């Protein structure tokens with residue numbers, strides 16, 4: 001079903017804003033997405049009617065808040081295809097979810113064990129492994145790119161050994177939009193006896209996700225990249241694995257019994273959630289998921305794909321644009337990185353802002369990937385369900401002006 005853009009745009013109040021006297025053209029959805037009205041209304045309702053701390057209270061209000069909070073966990077679990085809500089640990093964001101795995105696994109790994117990741121990762125799924133390897137005497141293996149700047153499955157297979165204990169890769173690259181072959185990666189990794197973490201920060205709000213089908217052991221994602229609030233994220237983990245992992249942080253909520261000498265842990269996922277959680281963050285995330293489900297993830301994916309084809313078609317016709325990564329629309333989402341010949345990305349982005357256009361300029365927290373691309377920075381336009389062909393036209397016309405003015 002084609003999306004009704006006009007109707008959808010009305011759900012996002014910020015989209016009617018003017019920036020520098022121009023209509024806002026928001027093309028920085030890979031950094032964070034805008035929020036639908038539904039979650040603003042839900043926040044008001046929650047604070048006005050159901051707010052209390054969760055889990056501990058026996059009074060009706062606390063039970064109501066707990067039921068909304070745990071209800072959100074169930075919505076998030078269903079959204080990514082987890083078997084049970086107990087496989088969803090609330091975190092602050094995808095970064096914290098990856099760190100949780102790094103810290104908890106550190107206690108299980110021993111000197112000489114290997115971790116396998118890719119050169120194309122976001123720092124959030126790279127630096128924790130770099131640190132863990134350095135601090136625990138592990139070896140970090142890094143998968144190279146193919147000539148078209150995609151994940152090199154042949155190199156991956158050659159670096160996967162019996163000593164590899166964890167494979168950590170993105171689902172979708174935040175630089176090129178490339179969709180990694182995560183199912184194949186998980187199958188190969190499991191054959192070698194390794195666990196698999198998939199960083200789903202750039203996939204969860206853009207395509208249907210099924211962690212059972214991927215068969216990953218962990219899946220990290222953030223609410224703010226899919227219409228939800230900042231400060232809320234989650235780690236999906238297979239139940240049997242979470243049960244074996246040690247807690248990440250310590251304090252209240254994560255314990256069962258505490259004496260002056262010892263403490264025992266709560267069951268997963270609560271043993272990983274020390275302290276008062278981001279109650280309203282989780283509830284609003286659940287509301288954002290309801291909103292996305294109403295529109296349909298398949299429809300969102302189709303809409304983005306159609307816009308991506310349109311944008312790539314236009315960008316390829318501009319002789320002064322260098323596109324990075326794949327230039328086709330297959331096997332990728334609507335994240336487009338490019339450079340304007342002779343113009344620094346920061347200058348280009350600053351000028352685009354004058355036309356009301358928000359795009360990202362920089363290394364996109366992927367410096368090793370930038371080095372492979374041979375550039376210090378790129379421009380990045382990233383789309384979502386509310387973007388339109390008209391906005392792409394505005395971008396193309398503004399890029400022409402940028403090039404004329406600055407090159």
Ligand SMILES: Cc1ncc(COP(=O)(O)O)c(C=O)c1O
Pocket residue numbers: 030031093094095096122124125170172173174199201202222233
């Ligand atoms: C691929 C990828 N992984 C991880 C992250 C980190 O997400 P967060 O900042 O929400 O933790 C991002 C953010 O841009 C990302 O694009």
